[in-house]
Amino acid sequence: xxxxxxxxxxxxxxxxxxxxxxxxxGREGAQLAINDLRPMEEAASQLRETGRPVLAMQGxxxxxQQVKEMAERIFRELGRVDILVNNxxxxxxxxxxxxxMTEEDWDRVVNLNLKAAFxxxxxxxxxxxxxxxxxxxxxxxxxxRSVATTVGPGYTGAKAGLLxxxxxxxxxxxxYGIRVNAVSPGSIMTELLAERFKTYPPEEQVKRxxxxxxxxxxxxxxxxxxxxFLASEEASFITGANIxxxxxxxMQM
Numbered sequence: 001x002x003x004x005x006x007x008x009x010x011x012x013x014x015x016x017x018x019x020x021x022x023x024x025x026g027r028e029g030a031q032l033a034i035n036d037l038r039p040m041e042e043a044a045s046q047l048r049e050t051g052r053p054v055l056a057m058q059g060x061x062x063x064x065q066q067v068k069e070m071a072e073r074i075f076r077e078l079g080r081v082d083i084l085v086n087n088x089x090x091x092x093x094x095x096x097x098x099x100x101m102t103e104e105d106w107d108r109v110v111n112l113n114l115k116a117a118f119x120x121x122x123x124x125x126x127x128x129x130x131x132x133x134x135x136x137x138x139x140x141x142x143x144x145r146s147v148a149t150t151v152g153p154g155y156t157g158a159k160a161g162l163l164x165x166x167x168x169x170x171x172x173x174x175x176y177g178i179r180v181n182a183v184s185p186g187s188i189m190t191e192l193l194a195e196r197f198k199t200y201p202p203e204e205q206v207k208r209x210x211x212x213x214x215x216x217x218x219x220x221x222x223x224x225x226x227x228x229f230l231a232s233e234e235a236s237f238i239t240g241a242n243i244x245x246x247x248x249x250x251m252q253m
Contacts, residue, residue: 001029002232007078009071011061011120012088014038016190017139019047020220021085024228026050030083033074035059053078061088061116071123080131081124083231086117087139089159091151098153109154114161121165125173133177137230138166139223140242142186146250159184163242170240179239181230186246189217213248 008025012018014036022034022043027050034040034047035057044056055077059066074081089112094105117138128134143151144159163182170180187193187208197205197217209215226243229235244250 002228002234003083004029006082006231007031007033007074007080008083008085008231009033009035009074009081009120009124010085010087011116012036014040014043016192017185017188017220017223018085018087019043020224021087021227022047023050024221024224025083025231026052026054028228028232031055031078033057033070033078033081035061035070036088061120062111064119067116067119067123071120075127081127081134082131083135083137084120084124085137085139085227085231086120086162088116089113089139089141091148091155094152094154096150096152101152101154105152106154109152110158110161113155113158114165117162117165121169125169125178128178129173129176131177134173134179135231136166136169136173136178136180137227138162138180138182139227140166140182140184142184142244142246142250145184145242145244145252166242167240174239179230179235181235181239182242183223183226183230184242184244184246185218185223186244186249187212187217188220188223188245190220193217211249212246216247218245218247 008030010022013022013034031053033055040056044054047054059070095101140162141159143156148156166182
């Protein structure tokens with residue numbers, strides 16, 4: 001049990017990558033605090049099958065007051081936060097071109113993918129400092145390492161910013177025993193991507209798969225495995241790092 005006795009807060013955990021991370025953490029012994037904008041009953045019920053406690057909260061991580069209230073509830077009911085996974089994010093349904101984007105479009109995407117991580121980090125880091133240890137894993141994106149191809153510039157900019165925030169916090173919080181790392185997924189076959197992929201004609205499907213050397217999409221469980229590694233003591237001397245989980249679509253060493 002790699003996370004036995006640990007309390008983990010995972011944002012955006014109702015489905016997809018966040019749900020896969022929560023399930024992996026539960027199987028490894030963590031007590032779970034999960035939140036999402038969506039209703040959490042079904043996700044929480046399935047996660048409790050791991051036999052671990054699950055605190056499910058519906059809330060908006062782009063709103064400072066809601067983040068504060070969720071953090072206070074976790075500390076009140078579970079006593080601590082050892083691991084924070086900033087998973088909430090997405091390109092949202094906004095125009096691809098910056099010419100067509102409104103200021104509101106930009107703000108929505110940047111708030112969800114960058115501001116939310118800032119708010120959640122701000123809520124837990126003072127407590128982690130007192131504990132003398134803690135782990136934060138930010139879910140970035142291939143877009144932040146390169147460029148988004150299906151969503152707009154707000155997503156690319158926000159995910160690049162999230163990688164910068166990861167490096168900065170790794171530097172400032174390291175002396176307090178807090179490790180901060182990132183995972184950057186490529187094309188992962190979540191429910192959302194599966195629905196979109198079905199609408200593409202066969203030749204477009206082949207074209208999209210051909211951009212990845214492994215010739216397939218990733219699985220949420222494969223992202224979760226990287227996050228689990230960074231959250232565990234197996235990565236005890238790793239901070240300020242990023243793990244690319246993209247099937248070779250973007251390579252930099």
